[in-house]
Amino acid sequence: MPLPRDYTAQQCSLARTLEVVGERWTLLILRDAFYGARRFGEFARTGIPRAVLTDRLNHMVDAGLLERVGSAPRGHYGLTAKGISLWPTVYTLMAWGDEHYAPGGPRRIFVHAGDGGSLGPTGACELCGAVVPVGDILVTPGPGLEPPAPDEHPVNVALRSPHRLLEPLLGEPVAAEG
Amino acid sequence: MPLPRDYTAQQCSLARTLEVVGERWTLLILRDAFYGARRFGEFARTGIPRAVLTDRLNHMVDAGLLERVGSAPRGHYGLTAKGISLWPTVYTLMAWGDEHYAPGGPRRIFVHAGDGGSLGPTGACELCGAVVPVGDILVTPGPGLEPPAPDEHPVNVALRSPHRLLEPLLGEPVAAEG
DNA sequence: ATCCCTTGGTTCAGTGATTGAACTCCGACG
């Protein structure tokens, strides 16, 4: 019997969302896109099999979460507005993992660039209470982040200092295309 | 090679969370638990294969998201505090699906029981601005909910009128065990 | 023009996940 990507006959928007982001590795790719990963190799740092990464990136472009500028071997990817609107989901998943599966404390801390306040469990700034636009959030290393491994991927190195979400991780930022 | 439930070597709390909730159907089961489903058959209404449902329920109990009271064929399941803390994730997934994949409008609308305000995209009440405790949220049918099918499952029928989250969907409520 | 390197992508045999239908187990009731 066929095993589609869809949850047939589901009258629920959660099922619709899972049809887009529910496959293995997709949400991890999304996370890295928020961190500023743009090149195929930057997404590959997580260990995802290359055939799966190719498939997921194509699917995410088709679904309108990412847009691709240029083509192999020069293409790079960026989040669309539709993709960016998944930030609350990505953030709450990370917050929950920090709360329940981070014995050393959170691995990354997200900070409102405007006032230095940490983001709370629902993603609002704990200082000013605002829902912070993604571009105003810094991702910083937390106490639970493990020490660097030998031959650490440049993306991992870049994420060991505070970094603004959506800004490219490697190389200089290009002109905004918002 | 083994294909475990885990994302090995991931230094990310998102990966930890996905190891618990990332398998197919798990988040849909969680959603129904929030709606008040308690019995095996109430979860089965989504069409999930029974062997998978058994496996997922066992896994969720093992992970501490659900607790089981009694055993087959009398047992029923309820969310633990740990499971309840996944509400922001479940809610933001549904909100995103409503925004992007609900041509008829949202299929369900979540309302703050205390003041009637709808929940916004991050789950806060749009009237009073508070983050609403799960037990104070009503799930109500939205304009995008399709008309009832013949022989509709009692759970679907129950969800066609406003219903408080976490309250049992069928039969009378039992004493709170919170 | 050719060669090499790097990046991105494809293929494949093997393994595990998932599925729907059929069947089993067990408790409650008459």
Add this chain to the structure above:
DNA sequence: CGTCGGAGTTCAATCACTGAACCAAGGGAT
């Protein structure tokens, strides 16, 4: 004791996923 209903198990078939090997293409150096 027999029946019914709820929960769970089994199984053949199919698909997802994997890691390694290989291929394609562009750019730079010679």
